Amino acid sequence: MNYEAFMLLWENTYIKLKQFDYVNKADIQIDTRVNHSTLLVITAGEAEVLIGDQPYQVQSFSIFHIGKFQTLHINGKDTISYYLIHYKGDVMYADAFLQHLYMQYQPFQTNFTCIPANALGIHLLLQDMYDKWKTSSIQEHLSVKASFYELIYRIFQELNEGLGKSHEIDKVEAARLYLEQHIHEPISIQTLADALKISTRHLLRTFKQRFGIGPQIYLQQLRIEHAKHYLLSNHYGIREIAISLGYEDEYYFSRAFKKETNMAPSFFRRKYTSDLSDYAITNENRFQYNENQHAQAIRFESRENNYMMKYVGMPFLLSLLVLLAACGEDSAQTNNNDVTLKTEESTVRTVTDDSGREVEIPVKAERIVTDWYLGQILALDIVPVGAVTANLEYAAFLKPYYKDKEINNIGTDGNTSLEKILELKPDLIITWNKDDAEKYEKIAPTIVFSESAHNSATDEIKAMGEFLGRQAEAEAFVKDFDNRITKAQSKINAAIPEGATFTIFDLFEKNATIVGNNSVSGGRALYQILNMKPQEKVQELFDTKEFGGGRYDVSYEVVGDYVGDYVFLINFFNKGGEFPSTWTNLDVVKNNNIIDLSPEYYFASDPLSGLHQAEDMANKIVEFTESQKNK
Numbered sequence: 001m002n003y004e005a006f007m008l009l010w011e012n013t014y015i016k017l018k019q020f021d022y023v024n025k026a027d028i029q030i031d032t033r034v035n036h037s038t039l040l041v042i043t044a045g046e047a048e049v050l051i052g053d054q055p056y057q058v059q060s061f062s063i064f065h066i067g068k069f070q071t072l073h074i075n076g077k078d079t080i081s082y083y084l085i086h087y088k089g090d091v092m093y094a095d096a097f098l099q100h101l102y103m104q105y106q107p108f109q110t111n112f113t114c115i116p117a118n119a120l121g122i123h124l125l126l127q128d129m130y131d132k133w134k135t136s137s138i139q140e141h142l143s144v145k146a147s148f149y150e151l152i153y154r155i156f157q158e159l160n161e162g163l164g165k166s167h168e169i170d171k172v173e174a175a176r177l178y179l180e181q182h183i184h185e186p187i188s189i190q191t192l193a194d195a196l197k198i199s200t201r202h203l204l205r206t207f208k209q210r211f212g213i214g215p216q217i218y219l220q221q222l223r224i225e226h227a228k229h230y231l232l233s234n235h236y237g238i239r240e241i242a243i244s245l246g247y248e249d250e251y252y253f254s255r256a257f258k259k260e261t262n263m264a265p266s267f268f269r270r271k272y273t274s275d276l277s278d279y280a281i282t283n284e285n286r287f288q289y290n291e292n293q294h295a296q297a298i299r300f301e302s303r304e305n306n307y308m309m310k311y312v313g314m315p316f317l318l319s320l321l322v323l324l325a326a327c328g329e330d331s332a333q334t335n336n337n338d339v340t341l342k343t344e345e346s347t348v349r350t351v352t353d354d355s356g357r358e359v360e361i362p363v364k365a366e367r368i369v370t371d372w373y374l375g376q377i378l379a380l381d382i383v384p385v386g387a388v389t390a391n392l393e394y395a396a397f398l399k400p401y402y403k404d405k406e407i408n409n410i411g412t413d414g415n416t417s418l419e420k421i422l423e424l425k426p427d428l429i430i431t432w433n434k435d436d437a438e439k440y441e442k443i444a445p446t447i448v449f450s451e452s453a454h455n456s457a458t459d460e461i462k463a464m465g466e467f468l469g470r471q472a473e474a475e476a477f478v479k480d481f482d483n484r485i486t487k488a489q490s491k492i493n494a495a496i497p498e499g500a501t502f503t504i505f506d507l508f509e510k511n512a513t514i515v516g517n518n519s520v521s522g523g524r525a526l527y528q529i530l531n532m533k534p535q536e537k538v539q540e541l542f543d544t545k546e547f548g549g550g551r552y553d554v555s556y557e558v559v560g561d562y563v564g565d566y567v568f569l570i571n572f573f574n575k576g577g578e579f580p581s582t583w584t585n586l587d588v589v590k591n592n593n594i595i596d597l598s599p600e601y602y603f604a605s606d607p608l609s610g611l612h613q614a615e616d617m618a619n620k621i622v623e624f625t626e627s628q629k630n631k
Helices: 003-011 096-105 119-133 138-160 171-181 189-196 200-211 215-233 238-244 250-261 265-273 291-332 374-378 389-394 396-401 418-423 434-440 457-468 471-495 523-529 536-544 607-629
Strands: 013-025 028-033 037-044 047-051 054-058 062-066 071-076 080-091 112-114 348-352 358-362 368-370 428-431 446-448 501-507 512-515 551-554 566-569 594-596
Touching: 003 013, 003 096, 003 138, 013 119, 013 138, 037 047, 037 071, 037 119, 047 062, 047 171, 054 062, 054 171, 071 080, 080 096, 096 389, 112 138, 119 138, 171 189, 171 200, 171 215, 189 200, 189 215, 200 215, 215 238, 215 250, 215 265, 238 250, 238 265, 250 265, 358 446, 368 374, 374 396, 374 457, 374 607, 389 396, 396 607, 418 434, 428 434, 434 446, 457 471, 457 523, 457 607, 471 607, 501 523, 501 536, 523 607, 566 607, 594 607
Parallel strands: 368 428, 428 446, 501 566, 566 594
Antiparallel strands: 013 080, 028 071, 037 062, 037 080, 047 054, 047 071, 062 112, 348 358, 501 512, 512 551
């Protein structure tokens, strides 16, 4: 995590405490979904905690920050003590940069953990807060709110100064959950071990210690139990069941099934479907979907019903109407000789957006409002009627694609004005935030779009073109994009030696960060679009670490280990500030061999900005190499 960025956001945050609970009891079983951002602080006892899909074994004082609408499960057999603080946070934007920072880091949605070194101090603070919260005094509640900021400060102080440490996930439980959630896919134990960053030997040993059997046997038994339910439903063939459960073919599945049950799948089906009362399929023992599978099943059933009505019911009704009209014509001897049924060409269509929602949208939207995706829309020769115009301050490459005041401001990210949007009379709203879709769709059809749902910049534009009914414009952009990027790559390759490496640094006061390979600050343009080679240790970060807000934190003590042959610097956070000698004494700094990138041009990462960033980088690299020759 980029703790300095989080602290900067919290410095500008207004919070409202919604609920403050303290629990001290044994045999706790909690299964809930938090409706607000939440702090869970377990002060004593041992418990199994599952936040979203991240499991933890808690055996000491532990702090968990839980994002809004995440699921929370707590299982404790012995007595445990914990505090739950539910709050709502809003960043008070001083400028567009804070807005972008908020979009990157999502402080109230991000899950993180801390095992503090100074647990006693935090515990005493929590006790005092809870005692005051229980009173009805406005003064005491104000004190609790002030103490909440102190609590947040202490947590980030622990993490930022390296005193506290993040809580390791329970990797064995994570492995079990993964097997259950991916039962319908071919699963390699080696792949699972690699994902958990442990050896297969360690995974096999610890899994068996916890559950009594190895992961392969656990998966096999799990699949057989699901196969029994599928067989008894009598809707699926044996081959369908085998393939859906990750088996190579029905013969291997049949052998595995017979080994577990001592009967072939076909015999099992005949034996038990004759008397389903002996093997009742109830809500308690039927196949349990995970959230995504459950949503897909609901959508499938809905589509199936719509299909029957649209393609079976409607022709039947139309034929019936024609028949009745003809009969009426004969009996009443009307003068109408023909009955013509006309259907107008549809102006709407149903799509599945990037969050999995099915939405009925215009075939070709004309009045579009978006709270984020300006670049993707402008790339299709569309100027939206409304957007968060402050976003444009850090997307300067987009300015030639619209006129001043042509785009109406709808507010700020996370705080858009529904009244302003309503005034614009949009026929389509595009949002990044699934939580906001519900309120937007009361005004106009709304789709959730996500860059991460698409493999590349060009795929992203094609997807947006499909949503907006601008497929031809999308194809034209992609063709131009590919041609211009090929030229930019050729320009760079002609100027640099073969195998040259690159690094982009973004500097803070206390630590440096390295820009990721598929995100903001030019990372997507350099590594993904131009396909330039990262420095060796930078590539190692990309391969093994998770970034925060598009960047990887590195200490100034080791920053020199990440210097590539070509170094870009983008300085959002410490303009004009002083840097430690471990940075200023680097040869690349002393010799002024750094290529500066302007923040207002390099914060955005949409495909249109990425195209211009790539071309600008190519020009800067050529200029830099020429200047080096003249030294």
